[in-house]
Amino acid sequence: MLELQDAFARKFHYLRLSVTDVCNFRCQYCLPDGYRPDGRKSFLTLDEIRHITRAFAAMGTNKVRITGGEPSMRRDFTDIIEAVASTPGIRKVATTTNGYRMAERVADWRSAGLDAINVSLDSLDPRMFHQITGQNRFHEVMAGIDAAFTAGFEQVKVNTVLMRGLNDGELGEFLAWIKSSPIQLRFIELMQTGEMDELFERHHVRGAAIKEKLLEAGWQQRVRAHNDGPAEVFWHADYVGEIGLIMPYAQDFCASCNRLRVSALGKLHLCLFGEYGVDLRDLLQSPGQQAALQRRLREALADKKATHFLHQGHSGMTPHLASIGG
Ligand SMILES: Nc1nc2c(ncn2[C@@H]2O[C@H](COP(=O)(O)OP(=O)(O)OP(=O)(O)O)[C@@H](O)[C@H]2O)c(=O)[nH]1
Numbered sequence: 403m404l405e406l407q408d409a410f411a412r413k414f415h416y417l418r419l420s421v422t423d424v425c426n427f428r429c430q431y432c433l434p435d436g437y438r439p440d441g442r443k444s445f446l447t448l449d450e451i452r453h454i455t456r457a458f459a460a461m462g463t464n465k466v467r468i469t470g471g472e473p474s475m476r477r478d479f480t481d482i483i484e485a486v487a488s489t490p491g492i493r494k495v496a497t498t499t500n501g502y503r504m505a506e507r508v509a510d511w512r513s514a515g516l517d518a519i520n521v522s523l524d525s526l527d528p529r530m531f532h533q534i535t536g537q538n539r540f541h542e543v544m545a546g547i548d549a550a551f552t553a554g555f556e557q558v559k560v561n562t563v564l565m566r567g568l569n570d571g572e573l574g575e576f577l578a579w580i581k582s583s584p585i586q587l588r589f590i591e592l593m594q595t596g597e598m599d600e601l602f603e604r605h606h607v608r609g610a611a612i613k614e615k616l617l618e619a620g621w622q623q624r625v626r627a628h629n630d631g632p633a634e635v636f637w638h639a640d641y642v643g644e645i646g647l648i649m650p651y652a653q654d655f656c657a658s659c660n661r662l663r664v665s666a667l668g669k670l671h672l673c674l675f676g677e678y679g680v681d682l683r684d685l686l687q688s689p690g691q692q693a694a695l696q697r698r699l700r701e702a703l704a705d706k707k708a709t710h711f712l713h714q715g716h717s718g719m720t721p722h723l724a725s726i727g728g
């Protein structure tokens with residue numbers, strides 16, 4: 403099998419597949435004014451999703467993360483999970499969600515083949531949660547996380563975007579929360595995107611400060627496996643949970659890049675902060691197009707850059723991460 407490999411010898415076995423741009427939250431760093439419907443957009447159909455997944459799987463992809471917007475806003479979300487999970491070669495199906503409908507549906511998602519779930523939770527203080535996400539749904543999301551454990555997930559990853567002056571003083575509360583829960587809590591550095599005004603300057607805080615505190619408190623960094631993603635993971639003998647740090651501004655962050663993205667509009671994105679998307683949709687219309695689709699993917703990959711250009715202030719064409727799935 404000819405794997406997907408770029409000019410820097412990085413291999414890509416992980417696809418982040420966005421299934422919708424729509425979201426019901428208004429996170430300050432993503433869609434502060436909420437999702438603005440655009441009647442002309444049509445998101446990938448179930449058949450198109452099947453064709454994409456098959457082509458990637460035929461080139462060595464074994465993990466697919468279904469994302470968005472908010473993926474659980476899709477009425478056929480469970481069918482999407484099932485379609486991806488039943489594709490030969492796909493060994494891990496994951497999703498990233500804001501927790502919407504999770505408490506009621508997570509058991510169905512698991513039965514459909516979902517292996518891993520990442521939930522966004524920016525604060526353990528319900529009022530701060532509301533302030534950051536624009537939604538008064540803290541307890542709903544927490545109930546969703548509990549329901550995931552009840553449904554049989556052994557670990558849940560929780561994503562917390564670090565924001566100076568908002569949630570950056572909550573380390574103690576978060577640590578107490580994961581002391582006896584199998585949660586991998588990941589602090590994510592705020593990333594600058596095209597539609598952000600001065601929010602980035604106001605709230606960006608380096609994950610390195612948390613790393614120092616963790617090391618001082620006896621946390622140890624897990625040795626990275628070669629196929630691990632970009633999170634640095636820390637463990638402590640007194641804690642069931644773990645801490646992950648996602649620090650895209652750190653040196654060499656992109657050296658371990660192992661993922662490609664397809665947007666809900668069917669475009670291949672070589673980087674979260676790339677300059678363009680490669681349209682795939684014309685080759686998603688029948689199974690007979692798979693060879694041509696694979697050729698297009700391989701040719702496109704030749705142009706993947708070594709890293710993002712965030713340090714120079716360029717966030718590419720990405721207006722906000724809901725447009726590409728994060
Ligand atoms: N800069 C950058 N950020 C990323 C990348 N992949 C994920 N992120 C960010 O990391 C955060 C967590 O992403 P998730 O969707 O939970 O996925 P993940 O970290 O790949 O999770 P695992 O597959 O469990 O390792 C989000 O804010 C993403 O936008 C990446 O390739 N580059």
Ligand SMILES: C[S@@+](CC[C@H](N)C(=O)[O-])C[C@H]1O[C@@H](n2cnc3c(N)ncnc32)[C@H](O)[C@@H]1O
Nearest residue numbers: 432470471472498499500522561592593723728
């Ligand atoms: C774009 S969301 C899509 C999935 C789902 N709606 C959710 O929020 O989990 C994926 C992840 O990106 C993160 N994210 C969005 N905008 C970000 C930004 N500007 N900087 C860092 N992380 C961001 C979110 O917190 C979330 O964990």
Ligand code: SF4
Nearest residue numbers: 425427429432500724
């Ligand atoms: S981060 Fe996720 S939940 Fe928040 S606005 Fe963006 S897409 Fe929606």
Ligand code: SF4
Nearest residue numbers: 656659673674709710
């Ligand atoms: S910023 Fe781009 S190159 Fe860097 S890890 Fe993310 S997707 Fe890969």
